[in-house]
Amino acid sequence: MPSTAVIAPDQLRLSVAPMMDWTDTHCRVFHRLLAPHARLYTEMVHANAVIHGDRGRLLALDPVEHPVALQLGGSEPELLARAARLGAEAGFDEINLNCGCPSDRVQAGRFGACLMREPTLVAASVAAMVEACDVPVTVKCRLGVDDDHDYGRFRAFIDEVAAGGCRMFVVHARNAWLQGLSPKENREVPPLRYDWAYRLKRERPDLQVLVNGGIATAEEATAHLQHVEGAMLGRAAYHTPYLLHRLDVAWFGGELRSRAELLRALQPYVEAQLASGVFLKHITRHLLGLFAGERGGRAFRQVLSEGAHRPGADWSLVERALAVTESFAAPTAPSLPQASG
Structure with a gap:
């Protein structure tokens, strides 16, 4: 059956x-x-x-x-x-x-x-x-x-x-x-x-x-x-x-976390993957839209896109992208409708 x-x-x-x-x-x-x-x-x-x-x-x-x-x-x-x-x-x-x-x-x-x-x-x-x-x-x-x-x-x-x-x-x-x-x-x-x-x-x-x-x-x-x-x-x-x-x-439910906080929570995974031989570009290509629509979003994408393919690229590149992005003032995210049922 x-x-x-x-x-x-x-x-x-x-x-x-x-x-x-x-x-x-x-x-x-x-x-x-x-x-x-x-x-x-x-x-x-x-x-x-x-x-x-x-x-x-x-x-x-x-x-x-x-x-x-x-x-x-x-x-x-x-x-x-x-x-x-x-x-x-x-x-x-x-x-x-x-x-x-x-x-x-x-x-x-x-x-x-x-x-x-x-x-x-x-x-x-x-x-x-x-x-x-x-x-x-x-x-x-x-x-x-x-x-x-x-x-x-x-x-x-x-x-x-x-x-x-x-x-x-x-x-x-x-x-x-x-x-x-x-x-x-x-x-x-x-x-x-x-x-x-x-x-x-x-x-x-x-x-x-x-x-x-x-x-x-x-x-x-x-x-x-x-x-x-x-x-x-x-x-x-x-x-x-x-x-x-x-x-x-x-x-x-839960607490709304900032984009930077969420991304930094990914660091242990990224570093473990790098240690196993994965190239940074294979991970960071999925991160490029994290700051989409935010001031500094273009700079974030640019730093990652230009640097992730280079030999030896590591987590420091992500931090550099965040530092550039965080130099811009980010607007507050709007509230969202709640789900029912």
């Missing part, structure tokens, strides 16, 4: 989307410092890569990241099941199947958004993954592909996949255009229809539903909580990461 395990609701309220080339373990450790209660996601990893590739790199996971999900790509139930088992054994708290990525490479491999047209295959894949591992198996999907504008077809996809054992769906509330739009354009051009996700939650209250796509402000994120379990932030979390901290404090 399919698992009916659900994720604790307080772990779904705030999450950071899986983002290729961005949400690696260094990024996730930084985001965890900013948002202790957020659910974090890896970059999408193809099932074949997990099975045959460098698992030490692909499944890299720091203990502080929990709760954290592994997002898999693929369309072969047996391979997805093997990869899900390996992910669970590596310590991930959730295995998420990508049914939303529209890139040409993904389409050529018959996975990602094109799976929206194959609900029976997705359901079989989910059922195999549920059978193979003891953590929740979830799906991240779109509303449809190309000119599919039929809510009934979307709900039928959800229903069939749910019958395979998926209890939680992350709905990127746009269609994916498989031809004619780049992946970047697919994140911006197709219109957002959050109402489909809201309607799904009303009609299928036993399912957990998260909304993703186009969420740029605290007010927008908070508004979604009136309708679904959670808001998943993508580019806003990466380019303006302090938003994560402000939301975490507003929604879960």
Whole structure:
């Protein structure tokens, strides 16, 4: 029988989307410092890569990241099941199947958004993954592909996949255009229809539903909580990461910490990584937006960008960037709306 395990609701309220080339373990450790209660996601990893590739790199996971999900790509139930088992054994708290990525490479491999047209295959894949591992198996999907504008077809996809054992769906509330739009354009051009996700939650209250796509402000994120379990932030979390901290404090409580204090809390991790042979640039590239919108933010980015790639770059460069930034007077952060429910 399919698992009916659900994720604790307080772990779904705030999450950071899986983002290729961005949400690696260094990024996730930084985001965890900013948002202790957020659910974090890896970059999408193809099932074949997990099975045959460098698992030490692909499944890299720091203990502080929990709760954290592994997002898999693929369309072969047996391979997805093997990869899900390996992910669970590596310590991930959730295995998420990508049914939303529209890139040409993904389409050529018959996975990602094109799976929206194959609900029976997705359901079989989910059922195999549920059978193979003891953590929740979830799906991240779109509303449809190309000119599919039929809510009934979307709900039928959800229903069939749910019958395979998926209890939680992350709905990127746009269609994916498989031809004619780049992946970047697919994140911006197709219109957002959050109402489909809201309607799904009303009609299928036993399912957990998260909304993703186009969420740029605290007010927008908070508004979604009136309708679904959670808001998943993508580019806003990466380019303006302090938003994560402000939301975490507003929604879960705690004390608002300064950007500099949060960054200095990352020093032990950075120095441990440097000692293990990691180059500073691989970590600091995820920090560049910390002072976005603040006076001195450009100087902060400039110091890190120009210095992190140089041989021997170490934590002193981060301190230098902070010193330059702190020479500017920073405005007070505005208050945020409180979450309800």
